[in-house]
Amino acid sequence: DSGVTQTPKHLITATGQRVTLRCSPRSGDLSVYWYQQSLDQGLQFLIQYYNGEERAKGNILERFSAQQFPDLHSELNLSSLELGDSALYFCASSVGSGDIQYFGAGTRLSVL
Amino acid sequence: AQKVTQAQTEISVVEKEDVTLDCVYETRDTTYYLFWYKQPPSGELVFLIRRNSFDEQNEISGRYSWNFQKSTSSFNFTITASQVVDSAVYFCALRNAGGTSYGKLTFGQGTILTVHP
Numbered sequence: 001d002s003g004v005t006q007t008p009k010h011l012i013t014a015t016g017q018r019v020t021l022r023c024s025p026r027s028g029d030l031s032v033y034w035y036q037q038s039l040d041q042g043l044q045f046l047i048q049y050y051n052g053e054e055r056a057k058g059n060i061l062e063r064f065s066a067q068q069f070p071d072l073h074s075e076l077n078l079s080s081l082e083l084g085d086s087a088l089y090f091c092a093s094s095v096g097s098g099d100i101q102y103f104g105a106g107t108r109l110s111v112l
Numbered sequence: 113a114q115k116v117t118q119a120q121t122e123i124s125v126v127e128k129e130d131v132t133l134d135c136v137y138e139t140r141d142t143t144y145y146l147f148w149y150k151q152p153p154s155g156e157l158v159f160l161i162r163r164n165s166f167d168e169q170n171e172i173s174g175r176y177s178w179n180f181q182k183s184t185s186s187f188n189f190t191i192t193a194s195q196v197v198d199s200a201v202y203f204c205a206l207r208n209a210g211g212t213s214y215g216k217l218t219f220g221q222g223t224i225l226t227v228h229p
Contacts, residue, residue: 002156002158002159031215033215033216033217035217042219042220042221042222043203043217043219043222044219045216045217045218048215048216050215055214055215056214056215056216058216088155090157092157094215097214097215098209098214098215100147100159100162101159101215101217102159103149103156103157103158103159104156105154105155105156106155106156106157108155
């Protein structure tokens with residue numbers, strides 16, 4: 001168990017809908033990262049937050065947004081969902097930006 | 113731009129065989145970190161090792177060993193006397209030590225390892 005908690009484990013929704021994925025980092029970790037794993041794109045970095053501030057942005061679509069709250073948990077919001085958004089979404093956390101990232105078990109999103 | 117290539121898409125071995133997973137990377141930075149993660153059938157990503165660009169010493173941890181060669185931009189992973197529990201997808205990853213995407217991990221495509229009894 002990495003200590004990173006992601007909920008829900010599975011999410012099934014329809015095209016056009018909006019969902020929120022939640023991540024609680026390991027105790028003491030200030031950085032949270034979101035990654036998307038799909039068959040065609042592999043594991044792709046989406047976005048990083050450090051202590052509530054956005055720190056780095058990757059290949060994140062405009063329909064997606066994230067935030068990190070004062071208690072350091074993070075949410076990834078996906079809107080106007082398309083079939084191609086079906087993927088496994090991972091959250092990772094680390095003490096600081098330069099430290100080892102520990103991953104949660106992921107949220108599997110299925111868009112039908 | 114950073115890139116990680118794992119040329120072996122799938123490897124199949126019989127238990128007790130040794131197996132090496134290849135990883136080649138590209139980066140313009142002189143300071144960077146390399147990682148290996150394991151993704152078992154249950155789906156989570158498990159951290160295995162981190163190596164920085166200034167430390168080319170090979171590392172051994174039980175049945176696992178890693179060979180970092182800066183001259184060939186490779187960071188290969190060997191499992192000695194493989195076991196069925198080693199069956200998983202293994203990812204090599206790269207992170208630069210600075211820049212605007214400091215925390216970003218760039219992953220390879222992964223190698224599916226199947227160990228048969």
